[in-house]
Amino acid sequence: MIPALTYPLALIGLVALPTLAAIYFLRHKHRRQPVSSLLLWQHQLKSREGGAKLDRPRLPWIFFLELLILALLITAATGPRWQLPETTRPLIVILDDSASMLAGGEKDSARVRAEERLNALLRERKFHSVRLLLAGSKPRLAGPAVTEQKEIRAQLAQWTCRAPATAIESAIALASDLSKQQAEILVLTDRAPAHDDFADGRIRWFAFGRTTPNVAFVNAARTANGEQDRCLLELANHSAVPQSARLTLRAGTNTLHSGAVSIPAQSRERIILNLPAGTPAIEASLTDDALAADNRAWLASPSRRHVRVQLAIEDESLRTLLERTLESTGLRATQNADPELVLHTSLAGPMATNGWHVRLVNHTNSLAYTGPFVMDHAHPLARGLALDGVIWSAATITNAPGYLPVISAGDIPLLSARTDTLGRQQIVLNLEATASTLPTTPNWPVLFHNLLDWRLQEMPGLHERNFRLGQHVTFRAASTAVRWQPPEGVAKNLTPSGTLGAVALETDLIGLHRIIDNNITTEFAVNFLANDESDLAAAKTGEWGEWNRPEETRREYASVLWIFLLLALAGLGGHLRAVARSKGTA
Amino acid sequence: MPDRLRQSLVDGARLGQRYALPVPQHALAGAAGERLARRTGSSVDFQDYREYQPGDDTRTIDWSVYGRTDKLTVKLYRDEVTPHLDLLVDASRSMSLDATSKAASLWKLASIFATAADNSRCTHAVWLAGDGFRRLPNDTLPPPAWEIPDFDSARHLDDAFAILPPKCRRLGLRVLISDLLWPGDPLATLRRIANGAAEVFVIQLLARTDAEPPPPGNLRLEDSESGQVFDLYLDASGQQQYRDALVRHQESWRDACRQTGARFATVVAEQLEESLPTLTAAQILVPV
Numbered sequence A: 001m002i003p004a005l006t007y008p009l010a011l012i013g014l015v016a017l018p019t020l021a022a023i024y025f026l027r028h029k030h031r032r033q034p035v036s037s038l039l040l041w042q043h044q045l046k047s048r049e050g051g052a053k054l055d056r057p058r059l060p061w062i063f064f065l066e067l068l069i070l071a072l073l074i075t076a077a078t079g080p081r082w083q084l085p086e087t088t089r090p091l092i093v094i095l096d097d098s099a100s101m102l103a104g105g106e107k108d109s110a111r112v113r114a115e116e117r118l119n120a121l122l123r124e125r126k127f128h129s130v131r132l133l134l135a136g137s138k139p140r141l142a143g144p145a146v147t148e149q150k151e152i153r154a155q156l157a158q159w160t161c162r163a164p165a166t167a168i169e170s171a172i173a174l175a176s177d178l179s180k181q182q183a184e185i186l187v188l189t190d191r192a193p194a195h196d197d198f199a200d201g202r203i204r205w206f207a208f209g210r211t212t213p214n215v216a217f218v219n220a221a222r223t224a225n226g227e228q229d230r231c232l233l234e235l236a237n238h239s240a241v242p243q244s245a246r247l248t249l250r251a252g253t254n255t256l257h258s259g260a261v262s263i264p265a266q267s268r269e270r271i272i273l274n275l276p277a278g279t280p281a282i283e284a285s286l287t288d289d290a291l292a293a294d295n296r297a298w299l300a301s302p303s304r305r306h307v308r309v310q311l312a313i314e315d316e317s318l319r320t321l322l323e324r325t326l327e328s329t330g331l332r333a334t335q336n337a338d339p340e341l342v343l344h345t346s347l348a349g350p351m352a353t354n355g356w357h358v359r360l361v362n363h364t365n366s367l368a369y370t371g372p373f374v375m376d377h378a379h380p381l382a383r384g385l386a387l388d389g390v391i392w393s394a395a396t397i398t399n400a401p402g403y404l405p406v407i408s409a410g411d412i413p414l415l416s417a418r419t420d421t422l423g424r425q426q427i428v429l430n431l432e433a434t435a436s437t438l439p440t441t442p443n444w445p446v447l448f449h450n451l452l453d454w455r456l457q458e459m460p461g462l463h464e465r466n467f468r469l470g471q472h473v474t475f476r477a478a479s480t481a482v483r484w485q486p487p488e489g490v491a492k493n494l495t496p497s498g499t500l501g502a503v504a505l506e507t508d509l510i511g512l513h514r515i516i517d518n519n520i521t522t523e524f525a526v527n528f529l530a531n532d533e534s535d536l537a538a539a540k541t542g543e544w545g546e547w548n549r550p551e552e553t554r555r556e557y558a559s560v561l562w563i564f565l566l567l568a569l570a571g572l573g574g575h576l577r578a579v580a581r582s583k584g585t586a
Numbered sequence B: 001m002p003d004r005l006r007q008s009l010v011d012g013a014r015l016g017q018r019y020a021l022p023v024p025q026h027a028l029a030g031a032a033g034e035r036l037a038r039r040t041g042s043s044v045d046f047q048d049y050r051e052y053q054p055g056d057d058t059r060t061i062d063w064s065v066y067g068r069t070d071k072l073t074v075k076l077y078r079d080e081v082t083p084h085l086d087l088l089v090d091a092s093r094s095m096s097l098d099a100t101s102k103a104a105s106l107w108k109l110a111s112i113f114a115t116a117a118d119n120s121r122c123t124h125a126v127w128l129a130g131d132g133f134r135r136l137p138n139d140t141l142p143p144p145a146w147e148i149p150d151f152d153s154a155r156h157l158d159d160a161f162a163i164l165p166p167k168c169r170r171l172g173l174r175v176l177i178s179d180l181l182w183p184g185d186p187l188a189t190l191r192r193i194a195n196g197a198a199e200v201f202v203i204q205l206l207a208r209t210d211a212e213p214p215p216p217g218n219l220r221l222e223d224s225e226s227g228q229v230f231d232l233y234l235d236a237s238g239q240q241q242y243r244d245a246l247v248r249h250q251e252s253w254r255d256a257c258r259q260t261g262a263r264f265a266t267v268v269a270e271q272l273e274e275s276l277p278t279l280t281a282a283q284i285l286v287p288v
Helices: A008-027 A039-050 A061-077 A110-124 A149-156 A168-179 A316-329 A443-458 A550-556 A561-585 B003-016 B063-069 B102-119 B157-163 B186-194 B236-260 B269-281
Strands: A031-035 A081-083 A091-096 A130-135 A139-141 A184-189 A203-208 A215-225 A228-237 A243-251 A254-263 A267-276 A282-286 A296-299 A309-312 A341-344 A356-361 A367-369 A373-375 A392-394 A404-409 A412-419 A425-430 A466-468 A473-476 A482-485 A492-494 A502-505 A511-517 A520-527 A541-544 A557-559 B031-051 B073-082 B084-090 B123-130 B132-135 B173-178 B199-206 B217-223 B229-234 B263-268
Touching: A008 A061, A039 B229, A039 B236, A061 A561, A091 A110, A091 A168, A110 A149, A110 A184, A110 A203, A130 A149, A130 A168, A139 A168, A168 A184, A215 A267, A215 A282, A215 A296, A215 A466, A215 A520, A228 A243, A228 A254, A228 A282, A228 A296, A243 A267, A254 A267, A296 A511, A309 A316, A316 A443, A341 A443, A367 A412, A392 A412, A425 A443, A473 A520, A482 A502, B003 B102, B063 B073, B084 B102, B102 B123, B102 B173, B102 B199, B102 B269, B123 B157, B132 B157, B157 B186, B173 B186, B186 B199, B186 B236, B199 B236, B199 B269, B229 B236, B236 B263, B263 B269
Parallel strands: A031 B217, A091 A130, A091 A184, A184 A203, A309 A341, A341 A356, A356 A425, A466 A520, B084 B123, B084 B173, B173 B199, B199 B263
Antiparallel strands: A081 A557, A130 A139, A203 A541, A215 A228, A228 A267, A243 A254, A243 A282, A282 A296, A296 A520, A367 A392, A373 A404, A404 A412, A412 A425, A473 A502, A482 A492, A482 A511, A511 A520, B031 B073, B123 B132, B217 B229
16 A cells, blocks of 8 residues: 555545544534423434444434545545556566575575565565576476465475575576566575666565685595595685684594694685595585585595407507507506407408497598697597697598588598497597697597597496586496485486486485496495585675566556546535435425 | 513413403303302392292292292292313423423413413412422412422323322313323323313423424433433434424324313414414414
8 A cells, every 4th residue: 555645635635534523523513402301202212222232323424425535535646556466467486596595504594584585575465476496506497386375385395405506597587588578586595696787677686695604525526546546625614714624534434534624714725535446435524514515525436447448450550559548548448358449440340249439540641731620629529639739630531421520620520420320439530640740749648538438438337426416427227227326315216218228317415326237336426515605705685676667567556546536426426415405304 | 480480470461361261061160159050059040940849948939920820939040150270280390491481381371371261250270290289379369479389390290190180170171281291191191181170171382392303413312301311313304203203192192182072282382472373273262
């Protein structure tokens, strides 16, 4: 209700109300009337006794009519507008689903404060519908648009705040697309917006974060290094004062290390451990602080698998070069029976059931290319390659059907690959090694490391064992049924799909996960390791943006001034008629 | 007694000089007086002959008739009587209603009737109906000599009859002056008054505020007799209801008068002199 006091006409009308009442009170004060007898007033007495027990108003009904007319005029003077349901905007609430929303504990977290504010807002104002959008690493809808408070509460149960990042900008873009610029957007988070220029008047940004000291694991890795496992733990202190915490390392029930760690203000501390190969998964923990999710990290044993490689190359120099290169990767198995990767120079390579084929086109009538090289940087073989200054000598061949070029020079494919019907990769490397500088550059071992690493990733099982929360985990199954045991909750049976038997795992839970495939249990770890989320120094409380623009308000609220004026006119007509009638009677 | 009421008596006596009471023949009874009665008596007006009876006054024997007929015959003469008026005055508090001339008009009207009774060679008595009927002091004297008491009774006429009825003279005239505003059966009241009376006149004396409802608005009605208070908002319909109730009430009294042979008239206190022709038209008063 818009306050009437801000409208001069309404204010005058308000003054008229008590004035009218005073006039009537004075005019209709009871006159003393002595009568000889109440005998002739019996009809009045009887109607009083037979009616309601409460005293009827002793003012004439015309007074109430005048009062009503005045009230209608006062209301009309305020320019009343009705919030019409069909024009009321929907609300899209973007909920920061990142873990930092839980900083402070269950009862005093930003999430708790944000939910209370949301409930208060929903009580204050009506919306056509409410839609909840969870802004985790990727935005996702919590459900369909709802109107009932009960349905909203049900959808809010999905707001668990476990994500390692919040994609609020993406969520706002998604909300804008969903609403077609018609919905109000509310952001509930613990961070200030990157900018507070919400010029479109659609977004309100409420932040409920509090700056709190926090020591967190921000990096954790465990790699095989010969007969040892090399473990790296990186701790960060984002606060402006030095912090200390107790670090404990456990492998099963054995405590490997326990001691205090002091970290200067706004700096990091790295801890490197060398463990014997075969040490089971270790768990690192810090003393409790504001955010619990980043106080623990798990490191599963790294994979020590190798690729069985067969070299079917007659050229001795090239063969030697490749032998040395493959050895340098550290990923080649000592055996080459039942090869998983075959390198050859002939058109048709040796038979290999599961083997990938790499054909080296080693023509002598080749041309040297100095670039520019067109490279598919997203391809697994091209990771880390920098071909600037490289002389690549290659035969002038055309791309074979089905092969996708990974590296090319003009229309000459230098490196191309295709997937055959059995899911195996058929790779063609068009390189005259002796006439090229590529083997003498770091790109050469990198290329072969990429090759073997790619092959390892496509082999059954898990190549990587330690993941960050939110990272995709793809398990190559050897059997047709896989059982996944997450750290919390019940185990799940999964069915591999595709020719490679891949199973994609949604790892939204940190901790140690187990996968049982073909009676072999594989353990992998998922760690929070989100530096930005652990940085609670950037948390803010405040409100930014505004919804109600006057021109928008006019569109959402229809003026109902005419209704009040019509009613007042009807009342005036009735008043005139009543006055004329009473005069006629008198 | 206030001078205003005393002046009313004087004014009433002056007005009453113009009127007499319509004394009917059957009302000619009472003590020896100046008016010829229907019965035989001692006046000089011959009435009839009758055969002598032992015990008759021998002075009334008509000896000439005895000479002609040889029968003792006595002459009968008409009797001379003084008819009587009993004025029954409602002395309840409602008859001295505040801010009205009801009390003054009451005494003026009583004085008119007393004077008219004198003009008709009637005696009169004034009965005050309060806590029982009682005589007004000096009521047999001319009205200016009356001692008017305060009207302080909260009882209506029926109660006064029940407590102490008036000792009205038989075959006399009886005039009731009251506002008649009390609940009850008018016929029963009138039968009591008319019992033994030669003629009954009922004068309803109303104040203007009794005859006409007050203007519309919020009213606090105060019953002058019981003191009961009643707040109401009076509008046009309420006024009409009051008028209708008054008409119905007067009709009930008029019907009762018709049944008992009484005559009924209504007089507004503030318009008393203008209402006297009404009494004349109703043959309650006779111009002299």
